[in-house]
Amino acid sequence: xxxxxFPPLLLLGLAMFAxxxxxxxxxxxxxxxxxxxxxxxxxxxxxxxxxxxAFVCGIASAIFLFSRRPRADRFAVAAAELAALFGLVxxxxxxxxxxxxxxxxxxxxxxxxxxxxxWMVFLAYLLLRRYGGPGSDKLSAGLALFGMANVPFVYWSxxxxxxxxxxxxxxxxxxxxxxxxxxxxxxxxxxxxGLMLHLRVRLEDQQARLEELYLAxxx
Amino acid sequence: MTDFARVAWLVMxxxxxxxxxxxxxxxxxxxxxxxxxxVFAFSxxxxxxxxDDVAAGILWIAIAFAGTLALGRAFERERHGETLRALMMAPxxxxxxxxxxxxxxxxxxxxxxxxxxxxxxxxxxxxxLARPLLLGGLLLSGTLGFAAVGTLFAAMLVRARSRDVxxxxxxxxxxxxxxxxxxxxxxxxFQAEIDEPMARAWLSMxxxxxxxxLTLALWTFEPVMTE
Numbered sequence: 001x002x003x004x005x006f007p008p009l010l011l012l013g014l015a016m017f018a019x020x021x022x023x024x025x026x027x028x029x030x031x032x033x034x035x036x037x038x039x040x041x042x043x044x045x046x047x048x049x050x051x052x053x054a055f056v057c058g059i060a061s062a063i064f065l066f067s068r069r070p071r072a073d074r075f076a077v078a079a080a081e082l083a084a085l086f087g088l089v090x091x092x093x094x095x096x097x098x099x100x101x102x103x104x105x106x107x108x109x110x111x112x113x114x115x116x117x118x119w120m121v122f123l124a125y126l127l128l129r130r131y132g133g134p135g136s137d138k139l140s141a142g143l144a145l146f147g148m149a150n151v152p153f154v155y156w157s158x159x160x161x162x163x164x165x166x167x168x169x170x171x172x173x174x175x176x177x178x179x180x181x182x183x184x185x186x187x188x189x190x191x192x193x194g195l196m197l198h199l200r201v202r203l204e205d206q207q208a209r210l211e212e213l214y215l216a217x218x219x
Numbered sequence: 220m221t222d223f224a225r226v227a228w229l230v231m232x233x234x235x236x237x238x239x240x241x242x243x244x245x246x247x248x249x250x251x252x253x254x255x256x257x258v259f260a261f262s263x264x265x266x267x268x269x270x271d272d273v274a275a276g277i278l279w280i281a282i283a284f285a286g287t288l289a290l291g292r293a294f295e296r297e298r299h300g301e302t303l304r305a306l307m308m309a310p311x312x313x314x315x316x317x318x319x320x321x322x323x324x325x326x327x328x329x330x331x332x333x334x335x336x337x338x339x340x341x342x343x344x345x346x347x348l349a350r351p352l353l354l355g356g357l358l359l360s361g362t363l364g365f366a367a368v369g370t371l372f373a374a375m376l377v378r379a380r381s382r383d384v385x386x387x388x389x390x391x392x393x394x395x396x397x398x399x400x401x402x403x404x405x406x407x408x409f410q411a412e413i414d415e416p417m418a419r420a421w422l423s424m425x426x427x428x429x430x431x432x433l434t435l436a437l438w439t440f441e442p443v444m445t446e
Contacts, residue, residue, distance in 0.1 A: 065439065065442045065443070066442060117392055117395050120392040121392045121393065124388050124389050124392055127385065127388055128379075128385055128388075128389060131380060131381045131384075131385065132376075132379040132380060132381075132385060133378075133379050133380030133381075134378075135378055135379065136379055138375075138442070138443055139375045139376065139379060139443065141443075142371070142372075142375055142439050142443045143372075143389055143393075145435065145439060146368065146371075146393050146432070146435065147392070147393065149431060149432065149435055150392075150393050150395070150396065153396035153424075153428055153431075154395055154396055154399075156396075156424065
């Protein structure tokens with residue numbers, strides 16, 4: 001993203017977020033869940049941003065591990081932080097919804113469990129980055145790679161485990177009135193994600209440059 | 220024997236020779252695993268009867284905890300003796316070194332399991348001899364999956380700060396599928412009406428997990444360990 005493109009995109013994102021509540025309010029009520037279903041417009045786009053971020057982090061880590069490009073590592077850090085952030089949004093809004101529609105805060109359902117485990121992998125990634133000391137960039141790249149490979153296994157194992165003990169599941173079918181509002185919110189979240197990723201990578205770039213300058217002055 | 224297998228064999232033999240002389244990791248890990256099972260026995264056995272369905276979970280928690288301890292020590296010894304650099308500089312395939320280390324850890328954990336499986340059977344009245352082959356398969360494939368990821372992470376962390384804390388922090392989220400599959404598969408054997416197809420399904424999932432993560436570990440060991 002070039003520097004000139006950033007301000008208009010930021011304005012667009014702000015406008016989309018400002019309009020989103022109106023669209024969500026206009027969308028029809030869901031028949032059985034009523035008002036609480038509206039959290040869906042916030043919860044699902046955040047989950048999408050988290051998954052995209054997880055993939056960005058995994059792919060950037062693989063590139064860094066095998067080609068040693070420092071910029072790939074900066075993308076990986078930024079994406080890991082954002083995955084943890086959007087994951088937090090998902091894990092806070094999810095139980096709020098679950099309490100109303102299932103009657104419990106948490107179910108060991110396949111989607112819930114795999115999101116939680118994925119989020120924990122990213123927290124572990126950030127802990128490793130923070131406390132691992134020198135060389136932790138490579139180690140965390142290895143972790144991200146393993147974390148990505150892990151997702152299908154978690155999904156599969158919880159799926160089998162739960163089919164033994166069936167649970168009520170929320171079927172997500174969108175009515176025509178809800179579809180527009182949902183995709184508007186999803187686009188707004190993806191735009192927000194892109195902007196945040198760009199800013200975070202730029203911060204890493206500048207930090208790396210500062211580091212270089214310090215070294216140059218010392219020499 | 221090819222070079223690759225020979226290097227792996229030599230690294231494993233070196234580790235086990237040191238271990239047989241000092242028995243440091245074996246004794247400490249074994250003691251830890253046994254006390255772990257005992258603590259669970261204090262909490263989950265009431266009036267001489269265990270709570271339903273806990274034996275499998277306790278067995279796998281004890282394996283995971285003891286495994287973490289053994290993995291941390293296996294590489295700590297290299298660092299302490301400052302032999303890690305020598306090992307890495309040896310004109311040998313890096314993945315072969317990883318494989319040798321992994322085999323050493325597996326032998327150790329196998330010895331620990333030989334003690335704690337009967338102990339869990341004794342304290343929690345679990346029918347450990349009902350399907351010995353299936354139970355053995357689950358234990359072997361589960362331990363292999365856990366140790367395959369753990370050996371790589373322990374090797375990665377050997378130069379990191381606060382590695383003792385970070386090893387379980389990184390290891391447990393990644394090995395969640397192993398723990399789920401191990402616990403569910405073992406529980407299917409331990410319950411009153413043995414559910415053999417279920418145990419077999421979990422066993423095949425564990426084998427698949429082992430194949431993917433072993434390949435991934437062999438593939439990433441080289442770039443991760445290069446300074």
